[in-house]
Amino acid sequence: MVxxxxxxxxxxxxxxxxxxxxxxxxxxxxxxxxxxERGRIFGLLGPNAAGKTTTIRxxxxxxxxxxxxxxxGGTDIAVAKRRIGYVAQRFGQYEELTVWENLRxxxxxxxxxxxxLLQNLLARYSLERFRDQRAGTLSGGYQRxxxxxxxxxxxxxxxxxxxxxxxIDPVTRKLLWDEFYELSARGKTLFITTHYMEEAQRCHQLAxxxxxxxxxxxxxLTIRDSLxxxxxxxxxxxxxxxxxxxxxxxxxxxxxxxxGSELRIMVDEDYPVAWLEEAISSxxxxxxxxxxxxxxxEDVFIALTLHGESAG
Amino acid sequence: xxxAIMKKELLQLKRDPRLAALIVVMPLLLLLLFGVALKLxxxxxxxxxxxxxxxxxxxxxxxxxxxxxxxxxYEVETRQDIxxxxxxxxxxxxxxxxxxxxxxxxxxxxxxxxxxxxxTMPSLATAMKYHSAGATGEGVTNDMYFSDxxxxxxVIAEEPFIMDTxxxxxxxxxxxxxxxxxIIGVLLMQIALILTxxxxxxxxxxxxxxxxxxxxxxxxxxxxxxxxxxxxIALIDFYFILGVGWVVFDLPQxxxxxxxxxxxxxxxxxxxxxxxxxxxxxxxxxxxxxIAIFIIIPSILLSGLIFPLEAIPQSVRxxxxxxxxxxxxxxxxxxxxxxxxxxxxxxxxxALSCFAVVFVAASIARFRxxx
Numbered sequence: 001m002v003x004x005x006x007x008x009x010x011x012x013x014x015x016x017x018x019x020x021x022x023x024x025x026x027x028x029x030x031x032x033x034x035x036x037e038r039g040r041i042f043g044l045l046g047p048n049a050a051g052k053t054t055t056i057r058x059x060x061x062x063x064x065x066x067x068x069x070x071x072x073g074g075t076d077i078a079v080a081k082r083r084i085g086y087v088a089q090r091f092g093q094y095e096e097l098t099v100w101e102n103l104r105x106x107x108x109x110x111x112x113x114x115x116x117l118l119q120n121l122l123a124r125y126s127l128e129r130f131r132d133q134r135a136g137t138l139s140g141g142y143q144r145x146x147x148x149x150x151x152x153x154x155x156x157x158x159x160x161x162x163x164x165x166x167x168i169d170p171v172t173r174k175l176l177w178d179e180f181y182e183l184s185a186r187g188k189t190l191f192i193t194t195h196y197m198e199e200a201q202r203c204h205q206l207a208x209x210x211x212x213x214x215x216x217x218x219x220x221l222t223i224r225d226s227l228x229x230x231x232x233x234x235x236x237x238x239x240x241x242x243x244x245x246x247x248x249x250x251x252x253x254x255x256x257x258x259x260g261s262e263l264r265i266m267v268d269e270d271y272p273v274a275w276l277e278e279a280i281s282s283x284x285x286x287x288x289x290x291x292x293x294x295x296x297x298e299d300v301f302i303a304l305t306l307h308g309e310s311a312g
Numbered sequence: 313x314x315x316a317i318m319k320k321e322l323l324q325l326k327r328d329p330r331l332a333a334l335i336v337v338m339p340l341l342l343l344l345l346f347g348v349a350l351k352l353x354x355x356x357x358x359x360x361x362x363x364x365x366x367x368x369x370x371x372x373x374x375x376x377x378x379x380x381x382x383x384x385x386y387e388v389e390t391r392q393d394i395x396x397x398x399x400x401x402x403x404x405x406x407x408x409x410x411x412x413x414x415x416x417x418x419x420x421x422x423x424x425x426x427x428x429x430x431x432t433m434p435s436l437a438t439a440m441k442y443h444s445a446g447a448t449g450e451g452v453t454n455d456m457y458f459s460d461x462x463x464x465x466x467v468i469a470e471e472p473f474i475m476d477t478x479x480x481x482x483x484x485x486x487x488x489x490x491x492x493x494x495i496i497g498v499l500l501m502q503i504a505l506i507l508t509x510x511x512x513x514x515x516x517x518x519x520x521x522x523x524x525x526x527x528x529x530x531x532x533x534x535x536x537x538x539x540x541x542x543x544x545i546a547l548i549d550f551y552f553i554l555g556v557g558w559v560v561f562d563l564p565q566x567x568x569x570x571x572x573x574x575x576x577x578x579x580x581x582x583x584x585x586x587x588x589x590x591x592x593x594x595x596x597x598x599x600x601x602x603i604a605i606f607i608i609i610p611s612i613l614l615s616g617l618i619f620p621l622e623a624i625p626q627s628v629r630x631x632x633x634x635x636x637x638x639x640x641x642x643x644x645x646x647x648x649x650x651x652x653x654x655x656x657x658x659x660x661x662x663a664l665s666c667f668a669v670v671f672v673a674a675s676i677a678r679f680r681x682x683x
Contacts, residue, residue, distance in 0.1 A: 062525045062683050081528040092523035109527040150523070
């Protein structure tokens with residue numbers, strides 16, 4: 001089923017090719033390319049300092065790329081500014097102004113002066129009861145909502161959200177994601193940076209970057225294959241420093257990850273599971289049966305990041 | 313714990329090399345500049361004269377005034393021209409020698425020489441009164457005694473002629489009139505530079521600028537939106553301060569309130585946009601404050617508000633003419649105290665307007681729509 005809006009809005013996509021940006025000697029973004037279709041939620045995944053913020057700022061036109069091309073809906077970013085909304089990572093609304101004054105201000109920057117529409121938006125983002133409260137006194141979660149509502153007041157076709165749910169409780173995060181899906185269903189394109197796996201899994205499309213380089217791209221499902229031929233085993237085992245030390249010496253192991261009382265091990269597919277079991281039982285003094293499991297996005301994230309570090 | 317805080321503060325300072333440079337370089341520059349520029353002794357003070365006597369004796373007086381380098385004399389046509397030239401700012405002093413000067417001198421009748429001084433410059437007026445002595449010094453007067461080799465000198469008066477000094481425009485030498493008009497400009501400069509000096513850099517530090525930059529706003533719209541409210545506030549402040557000057561200190565009224573408003577408007581735009589420019593060049597609010605202060609201090613000292621421009625050596629005087637406040641002082645003294653004609657203030661109005669235009673244009677040019 002095609003949403004009626006989709007037929008009237010021209011196909012808007014984000015397209016970037018070979019973006020690079022340097023700060024001094026440091027190449028922060030190296031040859032980043034992306035094509036995002038209309039109505040898609042694109043996730044830019046990566047650890048801290050991977051170049052996510054620089055990338056999103058370049059796409060929004062507030063940082064000049066050293067090289068590369070950006071096209072927003074087929075036009076230059078300077079022309080397309082009216083069609084994009086952006087929420088920076090750090091709270092960027094005016095602390096001295098109330099919620100309502102902030103919203104009015106940002107709406108007016110785009111020529112939107114329809115108070116009834118803005119009032120509806122406030123209700124939609126559960127900000128009504130804080131309408132006359134100064135933005136600086138809001139809690140982190142509501143500040144995020146305010147940032148978002150200010151960015152969508154002019155009904156942009158594309159939303160750029162830099163870590164929109166960082167430091168947000170799970171309930172608020174879910175509410176925000178419901179809103180993202182709603183926007184996506186209405187034909188809006190969303191570009192989201194994150195380092196949360198749970199969040200990345202919600203995206204339609206993903207690119208994984210680490211230290212400026214794109215190391216994997218695809219859907220949450222296909223990106224798991226980017227590690228190549230690996231097996232993941234898990235076992236119920238509380239944290240034991242001896243076990244971790246013993247496993248760290250095995251070259252074939254790509255990742256040792258402790259999740260509470262679960263130990264997850266990612267290893268070359270060719271590496272015999274018996275050898276792993278042997279290595280663990282020799283430390284704790286009893287046999288441990290390893291069960292084969294699917295690599296999740298978190299495994300991929302950590303493995304890709306750590307792998308990059310040891311290679312770099 | 314004190315040591316930890318101290319260390320942290322020093323580290324933070326070290327991480328802001330621009331601020332460190334400001335702290336070291338600016339005082340050094342200003343010290344050198346003031347050391348060279350700030351003198352109490354004026355030189356080459358322009359003096360309009362009318363010598364209706366045209367005798368060897370009147371020439372002696374003029375030469376006496378020329379010779380110590382204090383005055384730079386030029387001739388005008390009428391006695392009224394002397395006063396008008398001082399009012400217009402073309403001259404700071406004037407002298408009138410009447411046609412009967414040598415005749416009276418010959419008869420030992422002590423002729424009077426009129427001496428005029430611009431009373432709007434405090435130290436200049438005092439210094440000039442003192443320096444007019446160059447005209448009555450012994451070198452001049454010695455040659456004025458009519459001596460006969462066979463007879464004793466016929467000297468009736470101790471001095472052959474008398475110098476009458478008139479302090480123009482501020483005859484009572486009311487002290488508030490000297491400084492108060494200019495002080496209004498100083499206060500306004502402070503308010504303007506500090507109000508707008510932080511306005512952009514604050515948005516940068518608080519990350520609100522980033523959100524503004526993604527909007528389609530044009531550079532001009534951003535700068536104008538930043539300027540205009542502060543221009544209005546500063547204008548209101550100008551009249552508030554001046555109003556207090558009128559009520560409490562009995563400052564005179566200007567000949568034209570339109571001209572006064574014009575001055576206020578141009579000056580305020582120049583100062584507010586200068587503040588904005590500071591903000592655009594600073595990376596932190598601290599830096600902006602420092603730059604503002606380093607503009608305010610030389611503005612006060614080199615503008616002619618306290619020390620006469622004539623006392624600043626020619627080699628560095630051009631700096632005075634690069635200070636917008638110099639023109640404000642010239643105009644407001646002209647308007648409130650000297651009742652100067654608009655045509656004679658035109659050049660100063662034009663200069664001040666140029667600063668306003670340049671500062672606004674530079675702000676727009678400097679503002680980047682990227683982080």
